[in-house]
Amino acid sequence: MGHDDPWEPGEAGTPADLRPDIPHPARMYDYYLGGKDNFPADRAAAEKALAANPEFRSTARANRGFLTRAVRCVADLGIDQFLDIGTGIPTAGNTHEIAQAANPGTQVAYVDNDPIVLSHARALMSGTGPGRTAVLQADLREPSAVLAAVEAAGLLDLSRPVGLVLAAVLHFLRDEDKPYQAVDTLMDALPSGSHLVLSHGTADFIPAEVRDRVTGIYDKATAPLVGRTRDEVRTFFDGLDLLDPGITTVPLWRPDTAPAPGADRVSIYGAVGRKP
Template identity: 80%
Template sequence: MGYERMWEPGEPGVPVDLRPDVPHPARMYDYYLGGKDHFPADRAAAEKALAANPEFRSTARANRAFLTRAVRCVAALGVDRFLDVGTGIPTAGNTHEIARSVRPGAKVVYVDNDPVVLSHSRALLAGTGLGRTAVLRADLREPAGLLAAVEDAGLLEPGRPVGLVLAAVLHFLRDEDEPYGAVATLLDALPSGSYLVLSHGTADFIPAAVRDRVTGIYDRAAAPLVGRSREEVGAFLEGLEVLDPGVVPVPLWRPEQPPGPGADRVGMYGAVARKP
């Protein structure tokens, strides 16, 4: 039995303060992708980030393309249950669309902790006939509560492998938020044969001065931006069987076309790994 839609727990229709005067990373990301769900404050902050690092827009698009390839790969390996955490504002090529292009019966649970994102999700996904899809409010920094919310949704089945999608979300968690522990807790709850789809921003390829400027912009937004090294990103995959080509800049993960110049220095690492 599936759900047509499920929104965050609580009374439906409660007004949400979108705080349009405070730049929001999800809306900034939407701006980088060429979307329409952002406010002047988001555009202004995104333009400052682009002025500091013009690669932000191409990085966001490369990450979106990686998500498509990675989810399609996991679905082709037989997985038809997906848990997408930190989903952000819906746009073209969402996880449910990608998965169902390979597995028409795929079930997807989207999770985000931010009422801004959830409000956009309600508006953008309502009435689209998404059967077998849930959108839940839960916090990656509280993985036990997140897993309880997912279990209540009833879309994921015990013993059935899951594709856990953590695309461009972990770099919004500071070290004190214990991101490694959160990922380990989620993976521990998933059965053997599940997969992790991971992408994570990095400052490996930019000067420290540029990193500091960008970090300062996000510090004034609704969430920080924490770039991690290739080794630090790889640490999220401990104990998993990492698929070829390993942890690489996202354009280099199983590209469908030859990567363009500079693809090896795009500021986002991507990887897919299997839980033994």
């Protein structure tokens, strides 16, 4: 697959500081999914999180399934360019793989602020076909800078509908990081017919003591974990038309197979909205 490659390994071309001694949410998530891009500190923290809430691993996998179905849905609706922010460490079933399976000419821009994630970015640049993929460095907490980076890359045409993907990233932003304003700024910049694919962790279904243990583990990592309620997640879609079935736990969003028992209590919500 041809591609632009604005990947930057670090300042002045220096290798990224992977900080292997500090647990990192992207590497912990990689561990939950069975990946190998993690260090002992990540595995130890992830095991503590699993001890507090054994469903973390199945929740991570359910979120990947939601991403696959939601991106495929949006691609089938004719969207041929995607902006995926906070993509995390590459693993099977990345947005470009899903979307380009539906339309090989789809363009995908990944954005992340984390040198640890960016250090793995070249793994996203493999494949065949006319679609292009780029990995850009910017911070979701500065949405105007994200849009500027996307425009400078020249990969996406923001005058045409875009699929904005925010999968399992907004729960790493505290309220003071202004996550709602970030989503509003991004969607305001996209034209009618654009879609928002969003998933977000919640503590709606877990006891308070479990929530507190888990958030305490992430407070010692490089980013917090902020679970939000269903109503709080719904607020991200203000002004958008929700696609059926609306906001659900991720296994219940247009499942390919019959959901397992307890699917309605998985601790992450997902939805897709269309900008009128």
